Amino acid sequence: MSETGTTVCPPARLAVRRLTLTDFRCYSRLRLDTDSRPVVLTGANGAGKTNVLEALSFLTPGRGLRRATLGEIVRHGTEAGAPWGVAALLDGSQGPVEIGTGRESGSERRSVRIDGQPAKAQDLAALASALWLTPAMDRLFIEGAAGRRRFLDRLTFGQESGHAAQATAYEHAMRERSRLLKAAGQGDRRPDPAWLGALEDAMARHGAAMAAARVRAVARLDQACAEGLGPFPAARLALVGEVEDWAAAGAPEEVEDRLRAALRAARSRDEAAGATTFGPHRSDLSVRHAAKDLPAGQCSTGEQKAVLVSMVLAQARVRTALSGLAPLLLLDEVVAHLDATRRAALFDALAELSAQSWMTGTDEVLFDGFGDRAQFFRVAEARVVKNGEDTDEYR
Numbered sequence: 213m214s215e216t217g218t219t220v221c222p223p224a225r226l227a228v229r230r231l232t233l234t235d236f237r238c239y240s241r242l243r244l245d246t247d248s249r250p251v252v253l254t255g256a257n258g259a260g261k262t263n264v265l266e267a268l269s270f271l272t273p274g275r276g277l278r279r280a281t282l283g284e285i286v287r288h289g290t291e292a293g294a295p296w297g298v299a300a301l302l303d304g305s306q307g308p309v310e311i312g313t314g315r316e317s318g319s320e321r322r323s324v325r326i327d328g329q330p331a332k333a334q335d336l337a338a339l340a341s342a343l344w345l346t347p348a349m350d351r352l353f354i355e356g357a358a359g360r361r362r363f364l365d366r367l368t369f370g371q372e373s374g375h376a377a378q379a380t381a382y383e384h385a386m387r388e389r390s391r392l393l394k395a396a397g398q399g400d401r402r403p404d405p406a407w408l409g410a411l412e413d414a415m416a417r418h419g420a421a422m423a424a425a426r427v428r429a430v431a432r433l434d435q436a437c438a439e440g441l442g443p444f445p446a447a448r449l450a451l452v453g454e455v456e457d458w459a460a461a462g463a464p465e466e467v468e469d470r471l472r473a474a475l476r477a478a479r480s481r482d483e484a485a486g487a488t489t490f491g492p493h494r495s496d497l498s499v500r501h502a503a504k505d506l507p508a509g510q511c512s513t514g515e516q517k518a519v520l521v522s523m524v525l526a527q528a529r530v531r532t533a534l535s536g537l538a539p540l541l542l543l544d545e546v547v548a549h550l551d552a553t554r555r556a557a558l559f560d561a562l563a564e565l566s567a568q569s570w571m572t573g574t575d576e577v578l579f580d581g582f583g584d585r586a587q588f589f590r591v592a593e594a595r596v597v598k599n600g601e602d603t604d605e606y607r
């Protein structure tokens with residue numbers, strides 16, 4: 213009871229309570245029962261830890277944390293086109309829900325079921341969101357803009373649920389326009405100007421909406437990152453893109469008009485380049501270490517990891533403020549880069565988050581600071597066993 217005499221409910225927590233994998237990567241079958249605390253998976257290289265995180269990433273729309281094709285995921289040794297599946301009992305804001313997803317036999321598309329009923333992948337967004345950090349993202353601040361843009365769009369999507377649909381529609385129209393211009397460039401017949409105009413109109417509408425959503429999301433995230441979190445550095449975020457500059461300054465119709473005109477003006481250039489040379493698909497996210505006033509790419513490896521963790525924790529705070537629940541956090545091999553002070557601060561933050569986090573590492577000792585605030589599993593040869601238990605956790 214609180215001081216005012218009312219009952220204080222524990223905060224809602226988004227959590228996977230059961231995860232079942234079938235012919236998923238190295239797992240022929242796995243069943244994992246978990247409570248709502250953070251989950252720590254430890255084991256040797258190649259044991260199957262990241263595969264579990266990848267399976268969890270399929271509880272949200274998209275291609276998962278490895279951006280794999282459906283055919284790459286099915287367990288080696290199964291016949292071509294064989295099915296694979298991920299099923300989970302998810303405890304969320306709407307109570308427990310059963311999610312099933314995977315490839316059905318011979319299908320080229322990911323199928324989704326929610327409480328047994330066929331659904332679309334986008335419908336998963338209403339149930340959960342997930343955010344991940346993987347070793348593949350260690351060079352995010354150093355390498356080309358594509359990876360940062362994907363990260364930016366995942367962050368935006370976590371705050372603005374319509375963003376993924378806008379981005380998909382934009383890309384669809386862009387691909388079609390490129391196809392027409394490419395055919396013209398190869399000497400085929402000239403594209404119908406009305407059809408090109410309609411595609412550019414679609415790109416302008418969806419592109420303007422995308423840019424506006426990114427501007428809102430980055431403004432919230434920049435504010436949350438500016439505070440830092442204990443030993444995790446404050447960071448300053450900014451969008452780098454002309455369409456986003458327009459979106460930050462002008463009305464949506466104005467942005468649409470300017471983008472439509474820019475695309476029209478770029479037709480012959482795009483035809484020669486064989487690519488769409490202007491638009492929000494070329495924007496970037498700039499991240500600076502605030503205290504050092506340096507681009508994140510010029511910080512040390514550990515500092516870059518700490519900035520990424522700052523951003524993920526800031527996104528969790530923003531999403532909690534917007535929707536009441538943080539994203540599921542999938543942190544692959546993150547703690548190995550952090551010093552003891554940062555590890556302790558990360559464990560404190562994750563234990564208090566309104567969503568479950570899943571972490572992997574090769575060395576269990578590094579997670580000691582969690583104590584009983586987390587649940588620990590050992591992964592070995594595609595089997596997962598809860599610490600202190602024998603074989604019940606897999607069958």
Ligand SMILES: Nc1ncnc2c1ncn2[C@@H]1O[C@H](COP(=O)(O)OP(=O)(O)OP(=O)(O)O)[C@@H](O)[C@H]1O
Binds near residue numbers: 237260263
């Ligand atoms: N489609 C597949 N079928 C069977 N095995 C696969 C498939 N895809 C990947 N694997 C194997 O799954 C194993 C576990 O991979 P995973 O990435 O989960 O390891 P990990 O425990 O995270 O290792 P590390 O600590 O090195 O990151 C690897 O040996 C990999 O070759």
